[in-house]
Amino acid sequence: GENVEQHPSTLSVQEGDSAVIKCTYSDSASNYFPWYKQELGKGPQLIIDIRSNVGEKKDQRIAVTLNKTAKHFSLHITETQPEDSAVYFCAASLADRGSTLGRLYFGRGTQLTVWP
Amino acid sequence: GAGVSQSPSNKVTEKGKDVELRCDPISGHTALYWYRQSLGQGLEFLIYFQGNSAPDKSGLPSDRFSAERTGGSVSTLTIQRTQQEDSAVYLCASSLRQGPSYEQYFGPGTRLTVT
Numbered sequence: 001g002e003n004v005e006q007h008p009s010t011l012s013v014q015e016g017d018s019a020v021i022k023c024t025y026s027d028s029a030s031n032y033f034p035w036y037k038q039e040l041g042k043g044p045q046l047i048i049d050i051r052s053n054v055g056e057k058k059d060q061r062i063a064v065t066l067n068k069t070a071k072h073f074s075l076h077i078t079e080t081q082p083e084d085s086a087v088y089f090c091a092a093s094l095a096d097r098g099s100t101l102g103r104l105y106f107g108r109g110t111q112l113t114v115w116p
Numbered sequence: 117g118a119g120v121s122q123s124p125s126n127k128v129t130e131k132g133k134d135v136e137l138r139c140d141p142i143s144g145h146t147a148l149y150w151y152r153q154s155l156g157q158g159l160e161f162l163i164y165f166q167g168n169s170a171p172d173k174s175g176l177p178s179d180r181f182s183a184e185r186t187g188g189s190v191s192t193l194t195i196q197r198t199q200q201e202d203s204a205v206y207l208c209a210s211s212l213r214q215g216p217s218y219e220q221y222f223g224p225g226t227r228l229t230v231t
Contacts, residue, residue, distance in 0.1 A: 006158070036222075043120070043207055043222030044159070089158060103149075103172060104220065106158035 002027040004092050006107025013080050014115055021110045023090035024072040032093040033073050034104070035064060039086045047088075048075070080114045087111050118142065120223035122208050128229045129198055137193045137226045141210030148191050149220060150183060153205040162206075165191060166214050198230045 003026040013019050025033075031052035036044035050057045050064045050073065057064050061080075066073040077084055091104040121140040129135050141148050150162040161175040165185045176182070180198075185191040195202055205225040211218040 004158070034219075041224065043209070043224050045222065046219050049219075091159075103161050103164060103175075104159070105161070106151075108156070108158040 002030055002092055002094055002105040004090060004105050004107045006090050006110060008110060009108065010111045010113075012113045012115065015080060015082060017080055019077045019080050019084070019112055019114075021075045021088055021090070021112070022072060023074070023092075023107050024070075025092040025105075026071070027092070027094060028068075028071065030092040030094055030105075033064070033066060034091050034093075035075050036089045036091065036106075037086045038089065038109070044089055077112075080112075082114050082116050085112055085114050120208055120210050120221050122206075122223040122226050124226060125224065126227045126229075128231060131200060131230055132197055134194065134196045135198055135228065137195075137206050137228070139191045139193070139208030139210075139223060141189060141191070141208070142221055143189075145210035145212055145221075146188065147211045147214040147218065147220075148185060149209045149211075150191070150193050151207045151209065152177075153207055153225070155204075159207060162193070164214075195228075198228075200230045203228055203230045 006023045034049035037047045038044040048062050048064050050066050061078045063076040087109045089109045090107045123138045148165040151159040153159050163183050164172045167188045168185050180196045183193045205227050207225045209220040209222045211220045
């Protein structure tokens with residue numbers, strides 16, 4: 001099955017700096033890559049996603065890039081703010097594999113801390 | 117509108133006891149997913165429902181784990197003869213339809229502690 005690796009496990013940045021989280025995946029058939037933000041005591045919330053027919057996607061201060069050849073994708077947060085502090089998870093989906101349709105394979109998460 | 121709700125929010129049980137965890141998906145969502153989140157780990161897929169049927173049970177870690185969904189809505193995850201390694205946060209998610217075109221909305225989770 002799919003294996004998703006995520007780095008770093010912890011990341012501390014100063015407010016206003018950029019933060020980058022990187023993930024790799026193993027199955028070249030994966031074609032959907034969402035990123036989730038999980039605040040303390042809450043369930044994960046989708047913040048941005050990208051499909052394999054696109055190389056980059058932006059939404060305000062957040063961007064995701066995808067390199068299908070290298071099988072890695074990254075989350076970029078610019079102008080970080082203290083409220084960006086949370087655990088971020090990347091995931092991959094094998095969207096064309098019959099009964100596994102929609103199943104997400106998650107990385108282990110990155111604890112992002114933004115210092116004021 | 118109301119999001120995904122889960123109950124209880126916290127559950128402490130003794131080793132060997134059975135537990136039931138409940139998930140109320142967003143109204144109208146046909147797909148429902150259970151995940152497990154252990155300390156320092158990512159989310160581990162357990163089982164997925166489309167309507168009342170479970171086409172993918174491959175993530176259930178042992179035959180002590182089972183789940184059902186009735187009326188295409190509420191789902192219950194049952195763990196029999198709990199073990200300490202079952203301690204984790206159990207998350208439920210629902211989506212309008214199956215497939216990656218439909219966002220999975222997560223509930224707040226049930227934190228299970230087996231003593």
